[in-house]
Amino acid sequence: AQTVTQSQPEMSVQEAETVTLSCTYDTSESDYYLFWYKQPPSRQMILVIRQEAYKQQNATENRFSVNFQKAAKSFSLKISDSQLGDAAMYFCAYRSYTGANSKLTFGKGITLSVRP
Amino acid sequence: DGGITQSPKYLFRKEGQNVTLSCEQNLNHDAMYWYRQDPGQGLRLIYYSQIVNDFQKGDIAEGYSVSREKKESFPLTVTSAQKNPTAFYLCASRSGPSRGNTEAFFGQGTRLTVV
Numbered sequence: 001a002q003t004v005t006q007s008q009p010e011m012s013v014q015e016a017e018t019v020t021l022s023c024t025y026d027t028s029e030s031d032y033y034l035f036w037y038k039q040p041p042s043r044q045m046i047l048v049i050r051q052e053a054y055k056q057q058n059a060t061e062n063r064f065s066v067n068f069q070k071a072a073k074s075f076s077l078k079i080s081d082s083q084l085g086d087a088a089m090y091f092c093a094y095r096s097y098t099g100a101n102s103k104l105t106f107g108k109g110i111t112l113s114v115r116p
Numbered sequence: 117d118g119g120i121t122q123s124p125k126y127l128f129r130k131e132g133q134n135v136t137l138s139c140e141q142n143l144n145h146d147a148m149y150w151y152r153q154d155p156g157q158g159l160r161l162i163y164y165s166q167i168v169n170d171f172q173k174g175d176i177a178e179g180y181s182v183s184r185e186k187k188e189s190f191p192l193t194v195t196s197a198q199k200n201p202t203a204f205y206l207c208a209s210r211s212g213p214s215r216g217n218t219e220a221f222f223g224q225g226t227r228l229t230v231v
Contacts, residue, residue: 009156033218045206045222052218091158095218102147102166102210103174104220108158 002027004094006107013082014115020067021077021110023092031097034068036077039109040088048090051075053097079112087114118143122207122223129194129201129230137192137226139207148190149208149220152176159206165190194228202230 003026013019025034036048051059051068058066063083067076079086092107120141129135139148147166151159161174165184179198184190190209194201204227208220 006158035219043204043225045208047219050218103161103164103172104149104208104210105161106151106159108156 002029002032002094002096002103002105004092004105004107006092006110008110009108010111010113012113012115013079013086015082015084017082018078018080019082019112021079021090021092021112023075023077023107025073025075025092025094027073027094027096029096033095033097034066034075035093035095036064036066036075037091037093037106038086038088039091040085045091049077082114084114084116087112120207120209120221120223122205122226124226125224127226127228129228131230132196134193134195135201135228137194137205137207137228139190139192139223140188141190141209141221142188143209143211143221144187145209145211145221146187147210147220148184149210150174150180150182150190150192151206151208153204153206153225162192162205201228203228 005024032053034051038046038048049061049064063080065078089109091109095104123138149164150162160176162180163182165171181193206225207223210220
């Protein structure tokens with residue numbers, strides 16, 4: 001079974017600075033998807049960024065980028081130029097590529113606070 | 117506008133009662149999911165369904181039941197057998213298994229409290 005581990009329960013960053021959120025996962029599959037979701041105080045889950053395992057290039061979405069290390073099974077999220085609106089819980093998630101198993105597995109999340 | 121609607125937003129249940137949480141989507145998505153969120157536990161999968169009239173147990177299915185009679189709807193029943201049902205429940209949906217359809221969309225959640 002796939003597992004997703006986020007070992008840091010909380011992190012803090014100064015506004016305009018850069019922060020990296022860590023995530024590791026365990027799988028025996030070679031093809032899969034990885035995601036970072038954001039959950040602000042409203043509790044609405046919002047997709048931040050996704051990565052297909054077959055792509056070697058790291059995904060980037062504006063101020064958000066990932067460091068995907070397939071061999072190490074590591075998928076960290078870097079937030080550049082942090083803003084007050086980035087304060088939220090962030091969840092790392094894994095999903096198998098094969099259609100027969102569309103189970104979406106989440107880590108326990110990390111609470112990010114942004115200091116003005 | 118397309119989206120996922122969960123209702124109600126807040127729900128109170130007396131001990132020993134069954135209660136059903138609603139999840140409806142008009143995104144024409146094939147797959148639907150139910151998660152439970154507790155502080156410090158992340159999102160834990162209760163049930164998921166990839167097509168109508170078919171569903172699979174997730175990691176914490178005991179005390180819950182679901183149905184998928186229509187593509188748009190995936191209601192979750194919290195039964196009296198669920199020993200600790202107070203939690204925040206999230207429903208999600210995702211399009212078919214083709215390579216280009218990867219992300220899940222979420223509803224706004226239902227907060228269930230046992231009184």
